[in-house]
Amino acid sequence: MRYGMVIDLAKCTACQACTIACKAENNVPDGIFWHRVLPFTKGKYPSVKTELIPRPCMHCENAPCVTVCPTKASHKRKDGLVLIDYDKCIGCRYCIQACPYGVRSFTQKQPVLAQYANPNVKAAYKGVVQKCTFCVHRIDKAAKEGKKVGNPDGEVTTACNEACPAGARYFGDLDDPKSEVSRLIASKKAVQLLPQYGTKPQVYYIR
């Protein structure tokens, strides 16, 4: 069991709905974004190309953040998610240096929860590191209720996937050859970002 994501860059319009949905779902505080759509521009005018890359946490198989965490606050679960146990984090920020994708954020100030805060998500507090969890609270709730996790081949998925108006995002079990994500990776030759670092990310992109 290895939860992963596929993002089709041909369909993505960089509307940032996923970015905002994540912020709302996970009580992400002011100034911090777990998910971002980042532009990368190559070339000089007039031969310029810009790629807009939605970037959640990659939940790497070979996560460097897990390797360097001194207290095991950053850990990899059996279902493939890389999570942070806030109560074990000492705030050394080594994981932020180790992550080549820049997905982690340090909580500089004590966040003030909004009125519309999601009660199902434990918010991070001052002095610890936070990042995308693949909406682990939704996955755990689905497991309890016996619902299947996946997009589109499931009932429950991450907030970013749910919000995408272009249907550019897919979620599921990478170890299941019949899942939509596995099928797409094989048929559309989806690629990983920064493969040279050997992190084996579980988020794939169709470019």
Next chain:
Amino acid sequence: MVTEVFTPWNVVPVQWGTLVVVITFLISVSVGAFFFSALAPVFGREKYKGITKYSAVASIAALVLAILALIADLGQPVRFYTLLYRFNLWSPIIWGTAWLSVFFIVSLVYVRSVYKDDAKTAKLSGSIGFLLAIAIIFYQGFELAVARGITFWNTALQPVHFLLSALLAGGALVILLAVAKKTDSEVTGSIGRMLVVAILASWFFALSNGIVMLYAGPSVMLSRIMASTLFWGVAILLGTVVPLVLLAAPQTSKNTSIQAIASVLVLVGVYTTRYVIVLTGQAVPVELV
């Protein structure tokens, strides 16, 4: 100097800032001062007997400050004690914590034995301390080197850089203390010559690292450093070129006041180089494609 990284729609602060630079600098000073203190009791170089005591005190003082600053820098400093029972052996920070703690205890024993003129204990604790100091240098190097996304840090030469920094910073501090204690200029001059060799070695390694990075392709990091007046003016010119000339030239190298000035410049140079390396490494936007 860049303190923030601009990524469109968001600004990310540099996470390991000035305090972390100060911590690594103090550790280098502590380790380096210990090396020079150990020259007489451990390696039998009787010429340096006079500097043994106060170098040992300087080493432990810098170490205590470093450990306190390290705890203060944590986001959750109160949880520092949890490292005693919950640790990940793969993390360089755990190696560092372990070796710094043991080095502290061994340094206490060493300082006591040096002041009580207990030569046998001084040699034993000094030898163990020496090995721990080497281990600490390796830890410092690995701490940066394992960050694979930061090409400036991700070099096998990192522990070598920290070794040379320790020798330079420790040696410079020892010269300053020796000049203040009116030690014979032959001793301080001799340490000065060691610093000259260390400066030349650090140029060699910086050059090799720089050339390899140049051939690795266009690099925002490298171009930032090449354009940095802080790096070239302070770290290189004031921090290595000027002290090299002052400590090597026969007309100036025997004068203790000039040795002291050169040592201050070396300390400034080591600190500035460390600052440039730690901050520039982080102040580069992530390039995903």
